[in-house]
Amino acid sequence: xxxxxxxxxxxxxxxxxGLTAALTRRNAIMxxxxxxxxxxxxNLNFIAFWRFRPNPDEMVGIMFVLFSIAIAAAEAAxxxxxxxxxxxxxxxxxxxxxxxxxx
Amino acid sequence: xxxxxxxxxxxxxxxxxxxxxxxARNLFRSAMGLLAVLIGIAGMYLLLxxxxxxxxxxxxxxxxxxxxMVFAILxxxxxxxxxxxxxxxxxxxxxxxxxxLWFSLLAGSMLSYRFGAAAAAVDKSGSIREIGRALLxxxxxxxxxxxxxxSLLLIAALVGAVTxxxxxxxxxxxKEGKA
Amino acid sequence: xxTVNYLGLLRLLAPETVLTITGLIVLFFDAGVMRRxxxxxxxxxxxxxxxxxxxxAIGWSRHYSLADPNSTSMLVIDPLTQLMKQVILFLxxxxxxxxxxxxxxxxxxxxxxxxxxxxxxxxFLVSSVDLLMLFVSLELTSLSLYILTAFQKDxxxxxxxxxxxxxxGGVSAAFLLFGMSWVYGLTxxxxxxxxxxxxxxxxxxxxxxxxxxMMLIGLGFKIAAAPxxxxxxxxxxxxxxxxxxxxASGSKVAGFFVLARMTLAGLAGAEGSGVWNGxxxxxxxxxxxxxxxxxxxxxxAAIAQTRVKRLLAYSAIAHAGYMLxxxxxxxxxxxxxxxxxxxxxxLTMVGAFGVVAxxxxxxxxxxxxxFTGLSRRSPALAVCLLVFLLSLAGLPPxxxxxxxxxxxxxxxxASTRSLGLLWLVILALAMSVVSLYYYLQLLKQAFxxxxxxxxKIIRPLPATLFTLVFLALLVLLLGALPHLLVNKLQAAxxxxxx
Numbered sequence: 001x002x003x004x005x006x007x008x009x010x011x012x013x014x015x016x017x018g019l020t021a022a023l024t025r026r027n028a029i030m031x032x033x034x035x036x037x038x039x040x041x042x043n044l045n046f047i048a049f050w051r052f053r054p055n056p057d058e059m060v061g062i063m064f065v066l067f068s069i070a071i072a073a074a075e076a077a078x079x080x081x082x083x084x085x086x087x088x089x090x091x092x093x094x095x096x097x098x099x100x101x102x103x
Numbered sequence: 104x105x106x107x108x109x110x111x112x113x114x115x116x117x118x119x120x121x122x123x124x125x126x127a128r129n130l131f132r133s134a135m136g137l138l139a140v141l142i143g144i145a146g147m148y149l150l151l152x153x154x155x156x157x158x159x160x161x162x163x164x165x166x167x168x169x170x171x172m173v174f175a176i177l178x179x180x181x182x183x184x185x186x187x188x189x190x191x192x193x194x195x196x197x198x199x200x201x202x203x204l205w206f207s208l209l210a211g212s213m214l215s216y217r218f219g220a221a222a223a224a225v226d227k228s229g230s231i232r233e234i235g236r237a238l239l240x241x242x243x244x245x246x247x248x249x250x251x252x253x254s255l256l257l258i259a260a261l262v263g264a265v266t267x268x269x270x271x272x273x274x275x276x277x278k279e280g281k282a
Numbered sequence: 283x284x285t286v287n288y289l290g291l292l293r294l295l296a297p298e299t300v301l302t303i304t305g306l307i308v309l310f311f312d313a314g315v316m317r318r319x320x321x322x323x324x325x326x327x328x329x330x331x332x333x334x335x336x337x338x339a340i341g342w343s344r345h346y347s348l349a350d351p352n353s354t355s356m357l358v359i360d361p362l363t364q365l366m367k368q369v370i371l372f373l374x375x376x377x378x379x380x381x382x383x384x385x386x387x388x389x390x391x392x393x394x395x396x397x398x399x400x401x402x403x404x405x406f407l408v409s410s411v412d413l414l415m416l417f418v419s420l421e422l423t424s425l426s427l428y429i430l431t432a433f434q435k436d437x438x439x440x441x442x443x444x445x446x447x448x449x450x451g452g453v454s455a456a457f458l459l460f461g462m463s464w465v466y467g468l469t470x471x472x473x474x475x476x477x478x479x480x481x482x483x484x485x486x487x488x489x490x491x492x493x494x495x496m497m498l499i500g501l502g503f504k505i506a507a508a509p510x511x512x513x514x515x516x517x518x519x520x521x522x523x524x525x526x527x528x529x530a531s532g533s534k535v536a537g538f539f540v541l542a543r544m545t546l547a548g549l550a551g552a553e554g555s556g557v558w559n560g561x562x563x564x565x566x567x568x569x570x571x572x573x574x575x576x577x578x579x580x581x582x583a584a585i586a587q588t589r590v591k592r593l594l595a596y597s598a599i600a601h602a603g604y605m606l607x608x609x610x611x612x613x614x615x616x617x618x619x620x621x622x623x624x625x626x627x628x629l630t631m632v633g634a635f636g637v638v639a640x641x642x643x644x645x646x647x648x649x650x651x652x653f654t655g656l657s658r659r660s661p662a663l664a665v666c667l668l669v670f671l672l673s674l675a676g677l678p679p680x681x682x683x684x685x686x687x688x689x690x691x692x693x694x695x696a697s698t699r700s701l702g703l704l705w706l707v708i709l710a711l712a713m714s715v716v717s718l719y720y721y722l723q724l725l726k727q728a729f730x731x732x733x734x735x736x737x738k739i740i741r742p743l744p745a746t747l748f749t750l751v752f753l754a755l756l757v758l759l760l761g762a763l764p765h766l767l768v769n770k771l772q773a774a775x776x777x778x779x780x
Contacts (some may be wrong), residue, residue, distance in 0.1 A: 007147070008213055008467075010114050014140075015460055016206035017121040022453050023198045029130060029176060033137050036168065036193040037121060038456035040144050045463035050135040053470050055415045059237045060472050063246050064414055065156055066234070068459060069163050070253055071421045074260035075452060076168045078425055081174040081268035082432055082445045087179045088270070089438040100439050101446075101516040192432070212488035241291050248291065248356045249418045251405055255302065256422040259399040263429030266392045267444075271435060 007048035015041035028083045028093040032076065039072050105271035130176050138169050155231050178248060294359060296346070297339035297367060298405055300777040304335025305398030312391025321385060328394040329378040335398070336378075343367050355473050356415040357406075361774035366408045367540050369574060369625050373532040373632055374401040378483045379749040380636040381524035383742060384643050386434040393433055400426035400528060404536035411547070413462045413472040416540060420458070420504070424451050427533060431517055431523035435649075443513075443520025450513045451503065458500025464493035474548035482551050491563055494549060498568050501544065504537035506595075507602045508575035515583075519596035523642055526591065527635035530598055531628035538624045540608060542609055544779055553612055566610045573610070573706060576603030577713045584720050590638050590648045593720065594631070597674060600717060601627055607706045608689040611696035617780060618771045619688035625767065626673070626681035626760050633753035634670040637663055640742040641748075650724060655733025664728050669754040673761065675721040676714050681760035686714065688768075 018037025025031055043065045050061020083093055090098055120139035127133040141164045148157035241247040292299050308331050313426060316324045343364045378397060387393055403423030410416045428451065432444030466472055468490055469480035481490065506514040518526045545565050547555075554564015580600030587593040605627075610619035638648050640663060645652040657664040673680035690710060693703040742750070760767055 002107050002150075006110060006114070007151070007212065009210060010117065010147075011463075012116060012119055012206055012209040012213065015209070015456075016202045017118075017125050018456070019123045019205065019453070020199055020202040022449075023202075024125070024195045027130060027721070028445060028449065029172065030133055030522055032452070033124060033133055033172070034228060035449070035452040035456055036137060036164075037124065037140060038453070039112070039459060040140065040164075042456065042459040042463045044144060044147060045460065046466060047148055047151050047153050047156065049463065049467035049470075051153070054472070058212060058470070059233065060414075060466065060470075062153060062156060063237060063249075064463075064472070065153075066159065066415075067246075067249055067253060067414060067418055069159055070157075071256065073163050073167050074256055074425060075421070075455075076171055077260050077264045078267070078428060078493055079452065080171055080427065081264035082441065082448050084179060084268045085432060085435060086441040086445050089441055090757065093179060096444070098442050101520055171640075209492060212492045241288050243355055246356075247288065249415050251291075252403075252415070252418045252422060255399060255402055256418065256425060259396060259422060259426045259429070262392050262399075263396060263425065266389050267429055267432045267435070271388065 004052040011041040011044040026095045034035045113146045134172050297343040300339040305395045309391045309395035324390040331393050332378045333375045336375050340368050340371050356412040357409045358411045362778040365774050367405045370404045370532045377528045383639045383746045386522040396426050407536045407540050411474045418672050431521040431525045434522045439520035443516045447517045454500045454503035457496045461493040461496030478550045485517045501541045503603050504605045507572040508579040511599045515592050515595040519591045523639035526631050530631040535628050569606045573603045573606035580715045581716045593711035607693035611692045616692040619692040623685035626685050630670050630673045636750045637667045644740050650727050653728045654731050656728035658733050666750045666754045671721045673757045679761045681757045684764040
């Protein structure tokens with residue numbers, strides 16, 4: 001059985017990679033993919049902590065992840081709807097070309 | 104130790120896929136990288152005895168979110184396009200360095216705390232029966248309340264996504280047809 | 283301990299239930315019955331239904347039974363949460379009335395239903411004492427607000443602002459979730475009160491500090507504190523004006539309240555110290571950084587603006603900076619000051635956005651030029667604008683003055699040793715003087731400059747004008763008799779013990 005730390009380090013790396021993707025990529029869909037990576041890292045944390053807690057009855061970790069997955073799905077649906085609505089105006093999803101708002 | 108072997112195998116797979124997501128120069132490939140990461144995470148859930156979540160991960164994340172993304176990509180992006188615009192190199196470098204710093208902060212604080220020493224895993228599994236009971240129980244320790252709130256959230260997402268993505272015939276913006 | 287059934291839950295959450303049903307009624311009534319009517323007519327009916335439902339919810343929220351703390355560990359219902367819910371519901375009613383003025387969408391039913399859903403999210407947010415509940419209701423609020431931002435589909439800025447809001451919000455939500463996962467790992471709890479109990483004697487764990495910073499990033503985004511403010515100017519400008527009004531008011535109230543709950547209840551014992559030359563790690567110094575950045579960045583950037591909605595956005599960032607010291611004082615006086623500030627500020631902001639909505643609808647722009655000679659073109663509107671802006675600037679006898687006064691005294695007297703947070707107060711006072719400059723510039727445009735030849739008279743709808751005058755009178759009243767609200771807050775706070 002790998003120790004708890006292993007899972008946590010994996011999650012931390014995944015979170016950092018997701019953050020990098022969200023911040024370096026200039027495409028809106030790529031940013032969304034980065035956000036999904038970050039959310040998954042957090043979920044992995046929850047499950048790892050849940051597994052390694054001494055109390056066998058508690059469900060908190062599992063529940064948190066269940067809800068977070070549902071939220072991620074709703075978030076992705078809305079994000080893609082917004083991207084499509086923006087695409088109608090600009091014909092691009094490249095954030096550097098989307099610059100009507102400035103100041 | 105088969106567990107350890109599988110852990111490292113899946114961890115390597117996840118990390119490689121995540122790295123692929125970050126560096127891929129094509130939207131579609133990135134989405135496929137995300138798919139691989141999600142499958143890997145589902146495997147991790149199996150290792151951690153959370154079988155139900157592993158299934159949910161596959162059904163909702165892979166069957167729902169990734170498919171949705173692929174649809175969106177096919178709808179709006181030119182998939183044959185090999186390379187898409189990236190930030191200038193200096194910005195990428197800066198953000199990469201910042202993320203690295205962030206990670207070392209996380210790892211540093213984590214290692215200094217030594218979660219591992221305190222935790223000894225007991226045998227437990229979240230069976231579907233237990234999860235279902237907890238999810239709908241209104242009593243203390245139950246999750247009926249957030250369950251109700253999340254149903255509101257899904258209504259909001261449904262109404263909102265349809266309204267926003269639908270092409271309005273009357274204001275002439277939607278030449279694209281139905282989304 | 284009595285067993286709680288579903289009916290008990292619904293009774294506990296009567297105001298929320300009423301509002302949920304209202305939202306659905308608005309949605310279906312508009313889609314079914316009103317479909318063939320003109321848009322203004324549909325707006326009136328939807329706004330009326332929503333306001334009636336919200337009033338009913340307000341009435342219901344006054345009759346509550348204190349929740350048995352054992353029965354549900356997710357929510358807390360006490361006088362304070364009910365008071366804040368009433369404030370949020372009033373803000374929603376004002377927002378609904380202000381939206382009558384602008385014609386920005388053919389999807390009337392959806393718009394008002396989402397207003398109700400966003401409000402519901404804020405109400406749950408105010409009540410939640412559990413990380414899970416907090417996260418779910420925060421996301422309900424955020425997702426509804428993203429969509430409300432994107433509602434003006436024929437305008438490109440609206441889509442763009444919504445996407446930026448969404449992407450930055452998504453990143454900050456991920457930070458929040460990751461921070462929560464570590465807090466759960468450290469304590470094994472998600473209930474804020476029990477978390478505080480677990481954390482009592484290990485306040486300076488590096489893991490806890492990292493988790494705390496991540497959660498504060500997530501919430502700092504919600505209250506638009508610098509450096510997580512990047513979305514605010516774009517969203518305030520790009521969103522339909524009524525949506526922006528709700529984002530600037532209700533969302534702000536809920537955001538600050540939940541931030542207060544998180545820090546004062548959940549992270550009690552991990553304050554650290556933010557006094558000059560006596561820093562100790564904890565959430566107070568983190569908030570101190572946010573406060574300094576918000577005050578300076580917000581005020582300095584506001585000077586350069588030429589559009590009123592962007593001006594209000596940067597001033598909102600600055601105001602977030604003024605409010606944070608009240609939280610850092612972490613005592614009863616500070617909490618009262620914070621809640622008084624955020625309530626009066628939200629009322630003022632709805633009013634200011636209402637004026638902008640009228641002017642924008644009739645002149646097609648929110649640039650300073652559109653406000654030229656407003657006092658001749660619509661004296662009533664101009665006077666309302668004067669009241670709101672002077673209150674934002676913090677001049678007596680308006681509510682904004684006492685808000686600032688309470689916050690600054692609470693912060694200055696927070697810690698007896700080494701003059702406490704006086705350094706922050708001094709900075710805030712200096713920045714308030716700067717802010718006076720840009721508010722007066724706009725007022726000069728409205729009052730001292732003659733209207734350009736051929737400028738039209740601006741005529742707001744009677745309902746809008748009534749709302750704005752009512753809000754202006756409220757701002758004056760709370761400024762003249764601040765104890766009306768303060769006494770209420772104090773009484774509620776004593777019972778709830780936040």
